[in-house]
Amino acid sequence: MLIxxxxxxxxxxxxxxxxxxxxxxxxHVGEWWSILILRDAFYGMTRFDEFQKSLDIAPNxxxxxxxxxxxxxxxxxxxxxxxxxxxxxxxxxxxxDFRPVLLAFLTWGNKHFAPEGLSVILSxxxxxxxxxxxxxxxxxxxxINLVDHRIAAGPAASEGIRRRxxxxxxxxxxxxxxxxxxxxxxxx
Numbered sequence: 001m002l003i004x005x006x007x008x009x010x011x012x013x014x015x016x017x018x019x020x021x022x023x024x025x026x027x028h029v030g031e032w033w034s035i036l037i038l039r040d041a042f043y044g045m046t047r048f049d050e051f052q053k054s055l056d057i058a059p060n061x062x063x064x065x066x067x068x069x070x071x072x073x074x075x076x077x078x079x080x081x082x083x084x085x086x087x088x089x090x091x092x093x094x095x096x097d098f099r100p101v102l103l104a105f106l107t108w109g110n111k112h113f114a115p116e117g118l119s120v121i122l123s124x125x126x127x128x129x130x131x132x133x134x135x136x137x138x139x140x141x142x143x144i145n146l147v148d149h150r151i152a153a154g155p156a157a158s159e160g161i162r163r164r165x166x167x168x169x170x171x172x173x174x175x176x177x178x179x180x181x182x183x184x185x186x187x188x
Contacts, residue, residue, distance in 0.1 A: 075090065107122075151165060
């Protein structure tokens with residue numbers, strides 16, 4: 001915990017050394033401003049003033065978030081004017097690969113947090129019909145679900161990840177049993 005000007009603030013934990021791909025991903029995009037900047041980049045915004053106007057974000061915060069997304073390889077900073085020097089921020093391949101995550105947020109938010117109705121939808125360009133995105137297995141085209149699919153430890157899984165997955169499997173196999181989650185040390 002840090003104390004700044006008489007107030008207590010929590011220091012953000014870093015997941016950079018984690019073996020968990022979700023934790024590592026959050027290290028790069030877990031802060032909500034970053035996700036909204038990526039959303040706006042998919043809308044076609046590239047310039048600082050466009051992001052600032054859209055998000056109503058303080059310039060210093062926007063600078064930090066844009067620099068973080070550039071450092072993480074999700075955006076590329078390109079100069080578009082010499083006098084005065086001006087830059088734009090464009091999605092990289094890594095940034096473009098974040099689109100399914102944003103679409104999942106869109107679908108989830110529309111389903112659970114839009115009591116007034118849908119304000120943003122995904123639609124088919126040819127027909128104009130609303131599209132309901134689902135996660136599918138690329139090999140067979142079948143939707144991913146909790147009945148037919150399970151998370152499994154990969155070849156590079158840490159001991160902590162293996163324990164977490166084993167814990168989940170044990171809970172599924174005996175629903176009434178409450179296994180003790182093994183304690184972990186470090187970032188697993």
